Amino acid sequence: MVRYKNEIVLKTLGKRLKAERLKAELEIEDLAALTGFSYNTIYNIENGFETYLSYFIEVCFSLGVHPKEIMDIELDLSPRFSLPASRLEKSRLTNRINTLIESSYFKIERSASDVTEKLRNDHNLDFKSKNVSVILVRFVKSNVLNISKVGNRNFYSTK
Structure with a gap:
């Protein structure tokens, strides 16, 4: 990933901090000491x-100004x-599975293909079971769902 920085915003924030320092009649060395x-x-x-964000915040505190004032x-x-x-649809898919969890759909064990079929019928979604399975496993890892195996198939249920 390419490093990114918003130079215009950083320069604007820097100028505002400098103006606050000068208003407080402090030199850079004074702020360094503080x-x-x-x-x-x-x-x-x-x-x-x-x-670093924590450096920015500490400079604001040392100048006696709230960071939100500098960032306004x-x-x-x-x-x-x-x-x-594709990412938007995956986010929606996660939310829809979460809704199924909250609605007690998983009180009985369900396979990824069961969930895929339910989503296809309820929301006209066209996903593969493997996409649904990945999301279901995340819910297992976060201790929201249980997983059991029957042969080579995984079944998911609420705790």
Whole structure:
């Protein structure tokens, strides 16, 4: 994955922190002493370089300003990329299986193909049993469902 940083936002936040520091009549060295961070760390934050969120928060605290005040800037709240249709459908599938769990559908043991058929009938979804099985196993790992084996088939039920 390519490293990403929003340079415009980082520079804006850095300028706001610097303005707060100057308003408090502090030098970078003073802020470094208050935070325990190096001069270069403070300098880099103020100049829009990448930093840790905890560093940003500590600098705000040391300046006596709430981080939300520094972050109160106009932002484009849309994601960088659209959610691929396949990912969106898998998220919906997980939610629909969760609804089945909450509705007591799994009070009796069900196979992945049973669940797939139910979803196909109820929601007109066209998924393979293996996609459903992966999600069911996640619910088993999170201790929401039990799993039992009959031959080579897995059956799922609520605890």
